[in-house]
Amino acid sequence: MSTTDADRFDKTVTTTCGYCGVGCRLEAHARQGRIVSISPADDGPANEGHTCLKGRFAHQFTRSRDRLTSPLIRENGDLRVASWDEALQKIVSELTRIKDTYGPDAIAGLASSRATNEDCYAMQRLIRAAIGTNNIDNCSRVCHSPTSFAMRRSFGLSGATGSFSDIDDADVAVLIGVNPTQGHPVVGARIKQAALRGCKLVTIDPRRIELADYGALHLAPRPGSNAAVVLGLSHVIRRDGLIDATFIAERTEGYAALEELLDVYTPQAVQEISGVPAAQLEQAAHLYGEAGTGCLLWGLGVTEHKYGSEVVQLLCNLAMMTGKVGKRGSALLPLRGQNNVQGSSDMGALPDTYTAYRRVDDEETAQLFEQAWGVSLSRRVGYKIPEMFDAAVAGDLKAMYVFGEDIAQTDPDTAHVQHALESLEFMVCQEIFENETTQYADVVLPASAFLEKCGTFVNAERRFQLVEASIDPPGGARTDFEIITTVSRMLGHEMGWTTPWDALDEVARLTPHYAGVSYERLGRTGLQWPVRADGSDSPTLYDQYFDRAGGKGAFAALPYKAPGDAPDREFPLVLVTGRVLQHYNSGTMTRRTGNADLVDRDWLEIHPDDADRLWICEGDTVSIRSRVGATELDARITDRIERGHVFTTFHFPETRTNLLIGQSADVNTSCPEYKVVAVDVRPIAEQPAFTPQLTGV
Amino acid sequence: MSITVTVDGSELEIAEGTTVLEAANLADAWVPTLCFDERQAPFGACRVCLVAIESTPKPLPACTTPCRDGMVIDTHDATARRVATAVVELVLSELPTAPEPHTELGRIADRLEVTGSRWPGATHELGQDFRHPYLAFQHELCISCGRCVRACDEVQGAFALTATGRGFQSNVAAGLDAGFEDSSCVSCGACADTCPTDAITEITLLDGVAAQRPPRPRERGRRKRRPLASE
Numbered sequence: 045m046s047t048t049d050a051d052r053f054d055k056t057v058t059t060t061c062g063y064c065g066v067g068c069r070l071e072a073h074a075r076q077g078r079i080v081s082i083s084p085a086d087d088g089p090a091n092e093g094h095t096c097l098k099g100r101f102a103h104q105f106t107r108s109r110d111r112l113t114s115p116l117i118r119e120n121g122d123l124r125v126a127s128w129d130e131a132l133q134k135i136v137s138e139l140t141r142i143k144d145t146y147g148p149d150a151i152a153g154l155a156s157s158r159a160t161n162e163d164c165y166a167m168q169r170l171i172r173a174a175i176g177t178n179n180i181d182n183c184s185r186v187c188h189s190p191t192s193f194a195m196r197r198s199f200g201l202s203g204a205t206g207s208f209s210d211i212d213d214a215d216v217a218v219l220i221g222v223n224p225t226q227g228h229p230v231v232g233a234r235i236k237q238a239a240l241r242g243c244k245l246v247t248i249d250p251r252r253i254e255l256a257d258y259g260a261l262h263l264a265p266r267p268g269s270n271a272a273v274v275l276g277l278s279h280v281i282r283r284d285g286l287i288d289a290t291f292i293a294e295r296t297e298g299y300a301a302l303e304e305l306l307d308v309y310t311p312q313a314v315q316e317i318s319g320v321p322a323a324q325l326e327q328a329a330h331l332y333g334e335a336g337t338g339c340l341l342w343g344l345g346v347t348e349h350k351y352g353s354e355v356v357q358l359l360c361n362l363a364m365m366t367g368k369v370g371k372r373g374s375a376l377l378p379l380r381g382q383n384n385v386q387g388s389s390d391m392g393a394l395p396d397t398y399t400a401y402r403r404v405d406d407e408e409t410a411q412l413f414e415q416a417w418g419v420s421l422s423r424r425v426g427y428k429i430p431e432m433f434d435a436a437v438a439g440d441l442k443a444m445y446v447f448g449e450d451i452a453q454t455d456p457d458t459a460h461v462q463h464a465l466e467s468l469e470f471m472v473c474q475e476i477f478e479n480e481t482t483q484y485a486d487v488v489l490p491a492s493a494f495l496e497k498c499g500t501f502v503n504a505e506r507r508f509q510l511v512e513a514s515i516d517p518p519g520g521a522r523t524d525f526e527i528i529t530t531v532s533r534m535l536g537h538e539m540g541w542t543t544p545w546d547a548l549d550e551v552a553r554l555t556p557h558y559a560g561v562s563y564e565r566l567g568r569t570g571l572q573w574p575v576r577a578d579g580s581d582s583p584t585l586y587d588q589y590f591d592r593a594g595g596k597g598a599f600a601a602l603p604y605k606a607p608g609d610a611p612d613r614e615f616p617l618v619l620v621t622g623r624v625l626q627h628y629n630s631g632t633m634t635r636r637t638g639n640a641d642l643v644d645r646d647w648l649e650i651h652p653d654d655a656d657r658l659w660i661c662e663g664d665t666v667s668i669r670s671r672v673g674a675t676e677l678d679a680r681i682t683d684r685i686e687r688g689h690v691f692t693t694f695h696f697p698e699t700r701t702n703l704l705i706g707q708s709a710d711v712n713t714s715c716p717e718y719k720v721v722a723v724d725v726r727p728i729a730e731q732p733a734f735t736p737q738l739t740g741v
Numbered sequence: 742m743s744i745t746v747t748v749d750g751s752e753l754e755i756a757e758g759t760t761v762l763e764a765a766n767l768a769d770a771w772v773p774t775l776c777f778d779e780r781q782a783p784f785g786a787c788r789v790c791l792v793a794i795e796s797t798p799k800p801l802p803a804c805t806t807p808c809r810d811g812m813v814i815d816t817h818d819a820t821a822r823r824v825a826t827a828v829v830e831l832v833l834s835e836l837p838t839a840p841e842p843h844t845e846l847g848r849i850a851d852r853l854e855v856t857g858s859r860w861p862g863a864t865h866e867l868g869q870d871f872r873h874p875y876l877a878f879q880h881e882l883c884i885s886c887g888r889c890v891r892a893c894d895e896v897q898g899a900f901a902l903t904a905t906g907r908g909f910q911s912n913v914a915a916g917l918d919a920g921f922e923d924s925s926c927v928s929c930g931a932c933a934d935t936c937p938t939d940a941i942t943e944i945t946l947l948d949g950v951a952a953q954r955p956p957r958p959r960e961r962g963r964r965k966r967r968p969l970a971s972e
Contacts (some may be wrong), residue, residue, distance in 0.1 A: 054842060080946065081943055081945060082944050083934055086780075093780045093896075093934075094931060096929050097875065097928035097930060100930040100934075101874075101875040101901070101928065170966065233896065233897050237895065237896075240898065626928075632858075638874030639874075639877055642922070
């Protein structure tokens, strides 16, 4: 029950949370233009009257004194306050100059997975129609692009096959490379309650995550050996006759090739590769194979690997072998990281696709958008985010328009990113705070947070949900939608929209999968795509057929391959990175709230045996060095992590965790291998203090 | 399978397993509740949701009683309402201040027209804990309904809150009463969300309320008693 009362709040707006991909529906209560309190909406389908400390409490950042409230322009090396006219003129003249001198492909844009669908759709239209290039990407590149790629290959559509509520009806849930009680707290709470009611959990993670304590079985494979574990599970399921032969025969293709491959992945062989005891592997396979219904959940522990996309395909295999897809209680649920990482990709903020993953080199699609926008469009696939940095260093990319992403902190190999940003002739940042990236910007535009704008988000269960403003952007800040459409207009391409709902209508008109989406229809509980023209939506996908040519699901016979990095004599430990409950990614928002009182730094988690060996005590500052960089962290000793592994979060810019990460990336999607980095850890006294390099500060 | 029940004279077709409280809600009949939250399993502790059911000797709690076919429910029953009103009056007798009107207890007291308590005596001592950045304890307002403890267990699964003490001393504590931060609390706020009295609430809301409205002295004396509709 919310304690809404006219005395305490003068405005209450129902909106969708801007933290994480769960998509909690929230009631934002404001008084005199400030958020006073946020409570969960009882009818929110994903949260059902619950939310976490980020959604409920972490709203003070909206009124932080650090908020950008007027445009800034770089002059003689420093940013100075400028008027909107001056800033926008500068952007238009510089982008026009660069386009005229080097061609449109010398310009790239990044859409924001924290922003609305309408903002992202406008951003990709700006880059495609007003600039004339497909150099547009979003940060799903560095998190779930492997999931999107793999699920399109195996099943046809890029999204979860069911809904979070499927967990309530599952007999077993397998969690691999995901820590929901920290990263997706409301789904984490749902899983924990399911486990307490009798749903058997199998957790697969190098760390003993909290849910492992509530589960039937915990497997701790070496980082980078997920493929072997999943192949091993498939081997046992096939060997012991736990397959759904009818499902395989009627609904799928390519099983024979997989069968042949599976022969070698005996539990014993998998134990050699992954370190998971053969007996545990057999037990896990039986738990999943024998259950009537079962959900598979995964996160960045699966995708952020050199062969991340292949492991997702192997997980799809596992579901198809046992017929655990396309029915109630049996869903594949990739837990998407940011609030709208599903939507920003759905909207076509990707270098190779328009809305709903239709390719830019498909003539029919390109013509559809050419007709709608009245311009000719490039058929050439654009740069992915890592390729943008390479192109900038090589001198092919001259300008970037970065909207709502702190690439200098969050992307791997920080030194390379810094070099790339320094190489650009012109960069625009559209942000709510100054951050590591704005230090390289020539123009900074003050934008708005999720509580200050209208539009829609798509959550991790493919649900379009309404976002409505409860407060105004501070000072001279403007909504992203207004900024992007204005820049486009000044560049000579009028988008013809007055509100975000006009953009949503255009998306629905041009995209059969979202045909029935409209402001009125979304209402309080949203709709899960595909949404047909009559407004009916799709809580469960693939109940009759898969969305591929021929209607069958595709098995993928992909062998285990070694990860891009491995420990050796010089770098004997493996670093894994992840999130903590209290903070959200680069921390720009949560660090400016009371959450920073609860957790005020990143820690390096290390096993007691390793700590003993290295003479490290709880709380000691240690140096941590990888093949590409080094930084310092305070040590926390815990046996939740396996021997030989260390773990850290990446929420505080002073830590610069990403200095340590190299260039290894997923073979299909270029998603960086954040999760396997060989490192050397020493007490700080043993090695001269290394201060992270802060060039350009 | 659906069954038919009668709520305050109107017939209603409902699914088997529906509780009397759910049936009353479906029929738009108001039944006061104090320890009930639809996100939690029914608890049946407060005895405020009593209703009369034909052919049962005494009023029954609506939240824990399942409907059976042909049941005749009277939510206006005078005995049930008198007991519920007395329960609320007893609850108020232990509080040092009248409940804030925005709280659930405040709203129920208002609707049942309970303005004070006939029973003078000890009231809870001030026990405030504002150490957590977001969550505030005001132990003096705790009525031991158990909703926060159940929210912590059944909604979040953090198991950070516990009922403590007995009788007049009963209250709620985080962990070993060392405050939220030294317990297994994950700061989700589900306890503050369900608390019907602001015994656990958001600190930011307290500041706002304090600035607007100074704490009122407790009104003692007889409650107004007007005849109920069914009398």
